[in-house]
Amino acid sequence: MAEGEGLREKELAEEGWVKQTTIGEPRLGEIVELYKSLGYEVRLEPVRLDELDEECRRCYESEIDEVKTVYVRKKK
Amino acid sequence: MKKEYWRWPEYRRTVPDKDWTRAEVVTTGVDVGAVSSKAAIMVDGELYAYSIMRTGASSPDSANKAVNWALEGTEMKLDDIQYVVGTGYGRVNVPFANKAVTEITCHARGANYIWGPTVRTILDMGGQDCKAIRCDEKGKVTAFLMNDKCAAGTGRGIEVIADLLAVPIEEVGPMSLRVEKEPESVSSTCVVFAKSEAMGLLRKRWPKETVLAAYCSAMASRIAELLRRVGVQKDFVITGGISKNIGIVKRLEDIIGIKALPMKEEYDPIIAGAIGAGLFAKDLYEKERKDI
Numbered sequence: 001m002a003e004g005e006g007l008r009e010k011e012l013a014e015e016g017w018v019k020q021t022t023i024g025e026p027r028l029g030e031i032v033e034l035y036k037s038l039g040y041e042v043r044l045e046p047v048r049l050d051e052l053d054e055e056c057r058r059c060y061e062s063e064i065d066e067v068k069t070v071y072v073r074k075k076k
Numbered sequence: 077m078k079k080e081y082w083r084w085p086e087y088r089r090t091v092p093d094k095d096w097t098r099a100e101v102v103t104t105g106v107d108v109g110a111v112s113s114k115a116a117i118m119v120d121g122e123l124y125a126y127s128i129m130r131t132g133a134s135s136p137d138s139a140n141k142a143v144n145w146a147l148e149g150t151e152m153k154l155d156d157i158q159y160v161v162g163t164g165y166g167r168v169n170v171p172f173a174n175k176a177v178t179e180i181t182c183h184a185r186g187a188n189y190i191w192g193p194t195v196r197t198i199l200d201m202g203g204q205d206c207k208a209i210r211c212d213e214k215g216k217v218t219a220f221l222m223n224d225k226c227a228a229g230t231g232r233g234i235e236v237i238a239d240l241l242a243v244p245i246e247e248v249g250p251m252s253l254r255v256e257k258e259p260e261s262v263s264s265t266c267v268v269f270a271k272s273e274a275m276g277l278l279r280k281r282w283p284k285e286t287v288l289a290a291y292c293s294a295m296a297s298r299i300a301e302l303l304r305r306v307g308v309q310k311d312f313v314i315t316g317g318i319s320k321n322i323g324i325v326k327r328l329e330d331i332i333g334i335k336a337l338p339m340k341e342e343y344d345p346i347i348a349g350a351i352g353a354g355l356f357a358k359d360l361y362e363k364e365r366k367d368i
Contacts, residue, residue, distance in 0.1 A: 020221060020222075021221065021222050021223065021224050021225075022224045022225060023222065023224060023225040024225050026165060026168070027165070027205065027222065027225070030178045030179070030180070031178075031180070031220075031222055033178060034178055034180055034181065034217065034220065038217065038218070038219070055264060055266050055268070055269050056226070056266070059226065059268075060225075063225075067225055
């Protein structure tokens with residue numbers, strides 16, 4: 001997965017959201033549950049294919065609906 | 077028949093000199109991972125027996141097989157186990173589990189059991205994912221990061237490279253260190269791309285050692301980035317199958333500037349998650365009994 005900051009990532013960063021990972025089930029449910037238990041708000045965003053490296057894009061294209069990017073921020 | 081170089085040893089073990097028949101609480105943790113399934117039988121909160129085997133097509137079958145294999149030769153039956161916790165990729169598919177607990181939580185607890193309360197950072201390098209976990213003195217998770225959905229930089233990637241180069245998987249790490257000069261890392265740890273890149277290097281007559289060094293180095297850099305983001309604090313330990321790959325571990329330690337605590341002979345670092353699950357099973361069993 002590309003580490004470069006995309007536009008959406010920058011927008012969300014301004015609101016305090018920090019990108020964690022991009023993942024699908026069954027891992028997704030697990031880490032959402034765990035981040036919440038650690039006192040974080042969790043936000044799930046669709047994968048932005050246009051912000052991925054060519055090599056990663058091919059894999060993600062086939063599972064675009066199941067995979068989400070996880071952002072977290074500490075609860076105020 | 078084609079030799080499977082990726083195949084790692086499956087085994088079971090009973091801890092000697094332990095008498096389970098006098099135990100007050102017998103619990104089991106079952107960690108069904110994407111690549112391996114592990115069962116840890118815990119007697120009064122101490123490891124009694126365990127098994128490590130390849131996960132098959134069905135998670136429930138793999139869970140069953142792992143537990144039955146761990147029990148083999150112990151005279152303990154499934155009915156003697158009072159509480160079972162499932163964890164790992166297939167944790168919700170452990171048919172006889174009383175509860176499922178997330179694997180990050182279980183790995184932190186298991187590492188605390190294996191190495192003690194000074195552990196603050198755990199790197200779990202599994203078959204299809206990699207997790208950097210921070211924990212407190214009780215093994216409770218305080219922060220974590222998981223790699224993206226991708227087999228790059230995971231055990232599966234090493235299996236593919238081992239097969240491609242016809243090098244037994246246990247030899248990948250040591251062989252990668254037999255280079256006089258560290259080569260440039262492969263440009264990608266993506267399993268698909270690294271495979272074609274490695275083939276290209278072989279065609280250029282690079283020795284296998286050098287190709288492995290280039291791949292292990294790329295994996296170490298990728299994992300180091302995950303650790304950098306979560307922040308590494310001592311004591312630092314590594315669990316999961318890749319913890320046995322000295323070629324990746326040494327390069328990773330060089331990058332982050334921190335040495336991992338050495339493995340303990342009596343505990344295979346692959347079973348940390350199953351041990352953690354077994355310990356949670358004991359807590360949950362005792363809580364339920366108290367509530368009655």
